[in-house]
Amino acid sequence: METKGIVIAGVGGQGSLLASKLLGKVLVNEGYDIKVSEVHGMSQRGGSVITYVRYGDKVYSPVVQSGEADFLISFERIEAARYAHLLKIGGIIITNTQRIDPMPVITGAAEYPEAILDELTAKGVQIEAMDALTLAEQAGSAKAVNIVLMGQLAKHFHIDYDKWISAIEQTVKPKFVELNKKAFELGYNFGK
Amino acid sequence: MKELMIGNAAVARGLYEAGVEVISSYPGTPSTEITEFAATYDDIYCEWAPNEKVAMEAAFGASLRGVRAACAMKHVGLNVAADPLFTLSYTGVTGGLVVCVADDPGMHSSQNEQDSRHYAIGAKVPMLEPADSAECKAFAKLAFEISEQFDTPCLLRMCTRIAHAQSVVETGERIVPEKKPYEKNPQKFIMAPANAIRRHPFVEERMRKLTEYAETAEINRLEMGGTDIGIITSGACYQYCKEVFGDSVSILKLGMVNPLPVQKIKELASKVKKLYVVEELDGVIESHCRNIGVDVIGKELFTPLGEFSQKSIAAAFGLAPKETITADTAIPVRPPVMCSGCPHRGMFYVLSKNKITVLGDIGCYTLGSAAPLTALDSTLCMGASISGLHGYNKAAGGEAEDKTVCVIGDSTFMHSGMTGLANIAYNGSNSTVIILDNSITGMTGHQQNPTTGFNIKGDPATKINLEDLCHALGIGRVRVVDPYNLEETEKAVKEELAVHEPSVIISRRPCVLLKYVKPKKPVMVDPDKCRSCKRCMKLGCPSIRMKDGKANIDTTLCVGCGVCEELCPFDAIGHEEPTMAELPPASCVQQ
Numbered sequence: 001m002e003t004k005g006i007v008i009a010g011v012g013g014q015g016s017l018l019a020s021k022l023l024g025k026v027l028v029n030e031g032y033d034i035k036v037s038e039v040h041g042m043s044q045r046g047g048s049v050i051t052y053v054r055y056g057d058k059v060y061s062p063v064v065q066s067g068e069a070d071f072l073i074s075f076e077r078i079e080a081a082r083y084a085h086l087l088k089i090g091g092i093i094i095t096n097t098q099r100i101d102p103m104p105v106i107t108g109a110a111e112y113p114e115a116i117l118d119e120l121t122a123k124g125v126q127i128e129a130m131d132a133l134t135l136a137e138q139a140g141s142a143k144a145v146n147i148v149l150m151g152q153l154a155k156h157f158h159i160d161y162d163k164w165i166s167a168i169e170q171t172v173k174p175k176f177v178e179l180n181k182k183a184f185e186l187g188y189n190f191g192k
Numbered sequence: 193m194k195e196l197m198i199g200n201a202a203v204a205r206g207l208y209e210a211g212v213e214v215i216s217s218y219p220g221t222p223s224t225e226i227t228e229f230a231a232t233y234d235d236i237y238c239e240w241a242p243n244e245k246v247a248m249e250a251a252f253g254a255s256l257r258g259v260r261a262a263c264a265m266k267h268v269g270l271n272v273a274a275d276p277l278f279t280l281s282y283t284g285v286t287g288g289l290v291v292c293v294a295d296d297p298g299m300h301s302s303q304n305e306q307d308s309r310h311y312a313i314g315a316k317v318p319m320l321e322p323a324d325s326a327e328c329k330a331f332a333k334l335a336f337e338i339s340e341q342f343d344t345p346c347l348l349r350m351c352t353r354i355a356h357a358q359s360v361v362e363t364g365e366r367i368v369p370e371k372k373p374y375e376k377n378p379q380k381f382i383m384a385p386a387n388a389i390r391r392h393p394f395v396e397e398r399m400r401k402l403t404e405y406a407e408t409a410e411i412n413r414l415e416m417g418g419t420d421i422g423i424i425t426s427g428a429c430y431q432y433c434k435e436v437f438g439d440s441v442s443i444l445k446l447g448m449v450n451p452l453p454v455q456k457i458k459e460l461a462s463k464v465k466k467l468y469v470v471e472e473l474d475g476v477i478e479s480h481c482r483n484i485g486v487d488v489i490g491k492e493l494f495t496p497l498g499e500f501s502q503k504s505i506a507a508a509f510g511l512a513p514k515e516t517i518t519a520d521t522a523i524p525v526r527p528p529v530m531c532s533g534c535p536h537r538g539m540f541y542v543l544s545k546n547k548i549t550v551l552g553d554i555g556c557y558t559l560g561s562a563a564p565l566t567a568l569d570s571t572l573c574m575g576a577s578i579s580g581l582h583g584y585n586k587a588a589g590g591e592a593e594d595k596t597v598c599v600i601g602d603s604t605f606m607h608s609g610m611t612g613l614a615n616i617a618y619n620g621s622n623s624t625v626i627i628l629d630n631s632i633t634g635m636t637g638h639q640q641n642p643t644t645g646f647n648i649k650g651d652p653a654t655k656i657n658l659e660d661l662c663h664a665l666g667i668g669r670v671r672v673v674d675p676y677n678l679e680e681t682e683k684a685v686k687e688e689l690a691v692h693e694p695s696v697i698i699s700r701r702p703c704v705l706l707k708y709v710k711p712k713k714p715v716m717v718d719p720d721k722c723r724s725c726k727r728c729m730k731l732g733c734p735s736i737r738m739k740d741g742k743a744n745i746d747t748t749l750c751v752g753c754g755v756c757e758e759l760c761p762f763d764a765i766g767h768e769e770p771t772m773a774e775l776p777p778a779s780c781v782q783q
Contacts, residue, residue: 012528024196024358034196035324036358039300045559045635046734047528061435062324062357062428065503067514078523085518102526106737107564107729110524123517142748 003056005064006153009083010075011100012049015146018172019073020051022150025167026159027055037062048079048102071156073149075132076100081116084125093117093125094152096132096145128152135186144183151187161188197361199354202325203264203292204229205361206332210288211368212236212262214254216247218607219636220266221301222355223294227264228639231648235366240639240648243574243607244269248276248291255289256381258372260336264292267308268573272608274311277345279383281315282391284343284398286372288336294350297472298499301635303554303571305498307473312347312450316395318402319347319450320411321427325359331447334411342398342405349449351472353428353499403451411447412456418442422464424457424477424488428500429470435502436509452480461486468493472500530559532735533711533751535701536628538675539599540567541731541755542682548595548689551584553577553609555601556634556703564732568599575600575608578625582612585621593622594689600625602658603633603641610665616694617666624688625667625696627658628675630703638706662696669695676701678758704751712752713767717743721764728756728765 006023010016020036027034032055039049052064069087074080074095084093095117104110113119121127130152136144147168154164165181172180197205203226207215215238217227231238241247244265254261265273270293277291293311296302312319320335322328328350335346379387406412417439425433426446433443444460446452457480461467469478469490478490493508494500507513530537540560543550544567552558552568553576561568570580577598585593600609605627616623633639640646645655662670669691673684681699688695702709714735722742729736729743735750736743743764745756757765 011526013531020358028194028196028360033360034358036196037353038198038356038358045528045531045556046526048526059359060431061502062353062359062431063501065501065514067516079526081519081521082523082526085516087516089515089517101734101737102524103529103562103732103734104524106734107732108738109563110522113519113521113523116519116521116523119519119521120517123519125517 001056003054003059005069005086006053006071006073007064007069007083007086008051008053008073009079010049010146011079012046014049014075015143016049016051016075019146019150020053022147022167022171023053025171026164027053029163029167030159033057033059035059035062048082050083071153073153075145075149078102078113078116080127081113081120084120087125091126092156093120093127094149095127095129096149097129098131098133098145130187130190132187135190136183139183139186140179144179147180147183148187148190151184152190154184154188193363195361195363196358197325198225198356198358199322199325199328199350200225200356201229202328202361203332203348203350204233205363206329207262207290208233208236209329209364209366210333210336211260211366212336213259213368214251214261215239215263216241216250217264218242218244218247218269219633219639220269220294221636222296222352223264223266223269223292223350224636224639225355226292227648238648240641242642244273245276248273248280251289251291252276252280255285255287257286257374259287260289260369261287262290262292265294266302267293267295267306268302268304269293270308270311272574277311277317278315280345281317281395282383282388283381284394285339285345287369288339289345290332290335290339290348291345292332292348292350294352294355295473296352298352300352303573305473307476308347308349309449309476310474312349313476316399317344317347317450318342318448319349320447321349321449322354322447323427323430323445324354325357325361327447328354329361331411338405342402344398347450349427351428399451403454406448406451406453407455409448412453413445413447414456414460415439415443415445416463419464420466422460422467423470424460424467424481425470426477427472429472429505432500432502432505433470436506436511446477449476452477454484457481457484457486470494470500470505527562528559529562529732529734530556531704532733532749533704533753535630535675535699535704536560537565537731537733538678538681538755539626539628539699540565541759542678542685543567543597544730546682546685548597548685549592551577551580551596551598553598553600553604555604555628556630557599557601557628560599562732564730574604575612578609578612579615581623581625582616582619582621585623590622597624597626597685597689599628601634602627602629602631602643603639605658606642606656610661613662613665613667613696621694622692623694624685625694626685627696627698629658629698629700631700632703632706634703634705638703658698667694667696669693670698671695672698672700674701675699676753676755678755704753712754714747714750714752715745715754715757715765715767716747717745718764718766721762723762723764725761727759727761731756731759
């Protein structure tokens, strides 16, 4: 099997590490070779944060580069656009519709490009946009945006629902298992 | 058991399985998790030392006493620990001693991108470089064997993409070697000239033996494929090369990057038409090849700047880029920022408002340099704020003393600020030092330090009192302020700048991300009171923005620190929603 690439993009503090941990767990349990590249340190302080996941029979590089991603999961609208070039032709963006203003927008030095997703759609990029924040709040915490989006992603995989749930149980702290299962379910059933 | 681990966790697992008994480190991205994961094994004694030099010397002491010991640090940390390293090369070890050092090509979280391999060459010690998590574990164990077999400290070089990349690791058992009896051995361990002179030939002979080892070591692996192109590489670059070429080229994959083999390189050179060296940062392997008369293509094709990837390597070889789609509209950058409620913000606002020159240091507070606060004038290395301020004031000869300060964090102050402060007291500069005490090592992800009262396991520990310490270092004027209280903070800064003696202001408020710091209710803006003066925007708080011409607070981010509330001249910001009585009558509201 050819190596597949998934990119998780967000704003520091939104929980991209947990999303990649869950994805990693599921894919390891499925027997794939896998590499996950994370970012720690300075960029976590509210900066643009990106995580790469690659899996297949044999994975060498831990990073996804331009034109290599099958999926781009984004926790924020313009972060989806920032990393859209990483997608293969035919790759899919799954994004939260939440807007989080970066500092240059807050200070008025730059404009927030409101219509950026429409522009990408017009160029032929397949985008699955959802208000993951509201679903996360329904599940019990705004912090569960990451897992809601994982639920949406899971629909594209031929992996049993129960296997995702057991990976959640293996990944998150016991007291947050129910919350995250609920968030995953809301993401998984979104649009159905 | 097979587990997915980041490289740093795999190094920690390797240290554990190798039977390490003592680990002393100072946190630094991307090395921090090595020691954090090691501390989860109860069989290993782990600690955060005040700095890397102390850490390496503690590891030396443990080795001297006959157990396997290790320390971990980031690349610039090895600058701090370079002093013990160079002479440890002469003494050698008793129990195995491994120094893990993590480089940061691309500077994800560093002030430079120096190449640690120069230290291995300079100190004449072996250095291993893993290329994935499985190798991280295996090489950590092998490093101890090499350390003990060749009587040397052994460096284990990591880089960001190995340290923070997860891949599959097969775990094994922990085997603890028998503790060696302590024997006094002055000729080996007292590096006074008479002894050191005799140890230097040992070091040179050891390098000769290590070079022999490099020729036959399994970790220096020749993977023969197509013979048009040969590549010599190591670490993450090996993975990128395999990604681009698979088995279509021949690769010499070096697991040991110092000393480098000679025959193995010549063997590959003799079998391929063109030989390339693919290495991030400096042309270390390339220089070696040229020294041994092997013609290679290196830095003329592969930049010394930043990180590589399969994309950059493919491009260097002239391969076409992959097809992709991009947006035409410019996307605003999203740089890291100080968090909502960050206690540093109040102090930086005061310094910025009063147009004070600020010598900065290494930590989260480096973010105070960003707009709109733009409060910093310099950032060099750990501790340089205090020592630099002293020199600045001496050179300014009195004119700058009333408008120049330095800022340094609590952990950074313990790391290398104390000696600078002693210099201010001893050599008498009229300097104002601000210690930003957020009661944790922040930027690296909340590690304890000697001022927090807790050790690496979170157990209570001796808490060093910063006020007492500053007094003991010879500073008469030491005062504490709460940076959430802007009035008090501004008063303290002005007063301490005005006095004609050295002084310390401790700006104390725990990091807002600490678990025990409970966020308060978010504040809100009363749009009718807001006159759009944008004074609150000068704080650079990610929770405050302008919406429909009025200040507006993102209540999902705001932690209710109240600094903007203090600042608002029109009393428009507060914790309560405006009551009906305060709202203008409906008839007055413009439709």
